[in-house]
């Protein structure tokens with residue numbers, strides 16, 4: 001970590017497990033931090049996607065790179081109990097299990113790498129990513145010409161995801177296009193003042209060609 005408390009030496013640090021392990025180990029057990037957008041702002045924007053499968057609040061959600069964001073907790077408290085949170089920091093997952101076990105017993109927290117998911121096809125209705133692809137894309141800098149490894153990592157991630165990111169469409173579409181039977185759409189989700197964020201929706205469509 002850098003001499004500036006909590007920051008990596010360079011942006012590439014955000015793309016390493018070691019950085020996140022150290023960061024979470026150095027934080028207070030109860031700390032939380034939401035990258036980009038606050039859950040209260042984001043959840044109403046996500047709800048149309050959550051409800052598309054027709055299961056209401058029983059929708060099965062996979063949260064990629066959950067960190068200690070409050071999004072999962074806010075969703076749970078709003079009635080979404082089938083949320084599985086994964087992150088590759090073992091320290092973070094231990095903290096989350098301890099923090100939520102009593103109040104949110106149905107919520108699951110699993111140590112897992114997004115590039116090596118241990119689920120079966122069809123286990124989830126919606127996959128959410130808030131800021132995680134952004135962390136995975138910080139490895140080598142040039143957003144105009146990302147290394148193949150980054151493209152592959154992110155393509156693995158986005159096969160079925162709704163992604164909230166600061167990545168503008170020009171830069172992000174290249175990671176999300178090219179999946180057979182998936183349709184990509186995106187929109188600017190504000191907030192009304194300041195920096196704009198985007199919501200990408202990559203959706204499975206039985207009968208469409210790849211874009």
Ligand SMILES: C[S@@+](CC[C@H](N)C(=O)[O-])C[C@H]1O[C@@H](n2cnc3c(N)ncnc32)[C@H](O)[C@@H]1O
Nearest residue numbers: 020034035065066067069087088113114130131
């Ligand atoms: C920028 S933070 C976003 C955290 C949270 N989603 C939020 O909105 O505040 C990125 C998180 O993704 C996790 N992460 C990064 N790459 C990962 C990977 N390949 N597999 C699993 N987790 C990963 C990090 O440990 C970190 O907790």
